[in-house]
Amino acid sequence: MSQSKRYLDIVRDIRxxxxxxxxxxxxxxxxxxxxxxxMQVGRSTLREALRSLELLGLIETRRGEGTFLSDYRNHKLVEVLSTFVLQDNQSHEDVFQTRQLHEMAAIQAICENEAASQMRVWDSFRLRLKGESFQREDFVRELMVLSGNRLSLKIWFLLKQYSGNPYEGTVSSEEIDRMNDILTAIERQDADTAIREFKAWSEWLQKERVRNGNYS
Amino acid sequence: MSQSKRYLDIVRDIRxxxxxxxxxxxxxxxxxxxxxxxMQVGRSTLREALRSLELLGLIETRRGEGTFLSDYRNHKLVEVLSTFVLQDNQSHEDVFQTRQLHEMAAIQAICENEAASQMRVWDSFRLRLKGESFQREDFVRELMVLSGNRLSLKIWFLLKQYSGNPYEGTVSSEEIDRMNDILTAIERQDADTAIREFKAWSEWLQKERVRNGNYS
DNA sequence: TTTTGAAAGTGGTCTGGCCACTCATATCCT
DNA sequence: AGGATATGAGTGGCCAGACCACTTTCAAAA
Structure with a gap:
């Protein structure tokens, strides 16, 4: 089996x-x-596998100390992939759409969940919205978490990094109004409105980024 | 600069x-x-960089021939998703919902695309529907492809495999009616109806599987 | 007791070698 | 002349051994 490419076997074995x-x-x-x-393999071959895993951010190596399993949330993967791949407009668009897709689905799920739409989270949100340092990302991440679909959350997390921190920065006063509208719609379980408002904000933000050339 | 980790420099240089x-x-x-x-570097170090890029799907190496730049679109984002994200205990429910999510989004995209909803594909579909050997999976895959989002297609493909061939088998006569309804709705760009019909079919099928215990 | 420094262990890198494979070219046989 | 065959150059796959730089440990020296 596995004709040639020992290092791939090693990657699998290590996993x-x-x-x-x-x-x-x-x-x-x-x-x-x-x-x-x-593993009955040369050290250089083994290193090829380890370096691959390291580039993915799965492991972390410290000279003189050893190799450690790292938290997968820290993967450098997105950085590397994006510098290579994102020259393609289609790819960029695909990532954006897919990310947005998961976000809107999360809102849908929250609205359909009786309990979630009556949580105190929303009050907490509104309080934080008035604060100075409210990050855009916190808002969206919280929605993803509340959707209850952990798989979707993880995919979203990867895509977010992949598209280079689309939610970087704090909210402006105009955005606070938008977010309040979204929250209100969610509270009365009006998924259509909430999603429409969210989508409008999301696409406005995206255009803002393009205009400012916030690309890596 | 960049103390230690030459292979990372090489990755950048190659890029x-x-x-x-x-x-x-x-x-x-x-x-x-x-x-x-x-690059004034040892071959083994250089190889560590190349193997890393290969694992990401950015390059392709063929023994005896050389190393080739592969299509950006073949990047391994989804594969990485599978090894890093899907590995821990995900409920079947999360996977099902996320897969369904991508499917419904595909239908939405098709309906919003003027050109796609007027394609001849639909006639071809109807013809094939009458045939004996029409596979459920062909139907859904075609929809995913027509959506135009390749990333979403890949994620869907992965999730489909992960949930153990949810569309195994050929369509029954009852399902043919359902599919015809879906197609009709798509043709008149009625996304809501198309999605509703699809969702009904999808969930009916899922229950069917659970009843028959078709799990991997 | 505190400081020091030597040793062991680890990742980082290079060299040089051998193997397996592909391909283009030259050679040989019909 | 034309097709089969052998050869050699070039390539990736893999390995062994050797240093180096660094961190940790722990025993000897102060």
């Missing part, structure tokens, strides 16, 4: 090892020399 | 080289030995 041995983020994994021997 | 020399997808990039020399 399996991490699962089976229940290695948690932050834990140390065996040294390169040790792994190379147990 | 710059690709841009400046206007290397297009499918083109061949210099050999490992050649690159190593021009």
């Amino acid at each position: 399996d090892m991490i699962r089976q041995e229940k290695i948690k983020p932050g834990d140390r994994i065996p040294s390169e020399r040790e792994l190379a021997e147990t | 710059d080289m690709i841009r400046q020399e206007k290397i297009k997808p499918g083109d061949r990039i210099p050999s490992e030995r050649e690159l190593a020399e021009t």
Whole structure:
């Protein structure tokens, strides 16, 4: 099996090892020399696999200390991929649309959930909206979390990074009004309105970014 | 600058080289030995960078031939999603909802696209619907493709596999009626109806699977 | 007890080599 | 002459061994 490409087997083996041995983020994994021997493979080949995993942000290596399993939320993947891939307008558009798709679906889910739409979260939101340092991203992330779909949340998280911090910065006074409208619609479980308002804000923000040339 | 981690510099250098020399997808990039020399770096280090890029799907290496720049659109974003995000215990429900989400969004996109909703594809569909061997999966996949969002298509494909062939089998006569309704709605660009009908079918099918215990 | 420094362990890198494979070219046989 | 075959150059895949730079540890020295 697996004709050529030993390093790919190693990537898989390491992944399996991490699962089976229940290695948690932050834990140390065996040294390169040790792994190379147990896997019956040259150290350079093993390193090719490790470097790949490191570029993905799955592991973190510290000279003189060892190799550690890192928190997957810190992956550098998006950085690398975006610098290579995002020259393509179609890709850029696809990412935006897909991200927006998950966001709107989250709002839909929240509105359909009787309990969620009556939570105190909304009051808390409004309070924070008045504060100085309310970040756009907090607003959207909270919505994603409240949707209850963890898979969707994770996909959204990756896409967000991939498109280069689309929600960077704090909200302006105009945006506060928009957000209040969205929250109000959610509270009365009016999904259509909430989504329409959100979409309008989302696309306004996107145009704003393009105008300011906020691309990497 | 960039103390330690030469291979990261190389990743960047290669990217710059690709841009400046206007290397297009499918083109061949210099050999490992050649690159190593021009970049004043050992071949093993150079290889670590190349393997990383390969794992991301940015380049393609063929033994005996060389290294080639691969199509940006083949980036491994979704594959990464699968290994890093899908690995932990996700409920079937999350996967189902997210898959359905992408499907409904595809229908929405098709309906909003004037050209797509007037394509001949629909006639072709109807013809095939009458045939014996019409697979459920063909129907949905075609919709995903027609949506035009390749990223969404990839995510859908992944989720479909992950949930164990939800569209296995051929359509029954009852389903043919459902599908005809969906197609008709799409043709008159009635997204709401099309989505509602699709959702009904999708959830009916899901219940059918649960009843038959068709889980992987 | 505190400081120091040597040793062990680790990742980072390079060199040089061998193998397996592809391809273009030259050569040989019919 | 034309088609099959052998050869050699070029390429990626892999390995062993060697340094280097760095962090940790712990025992010896102050």
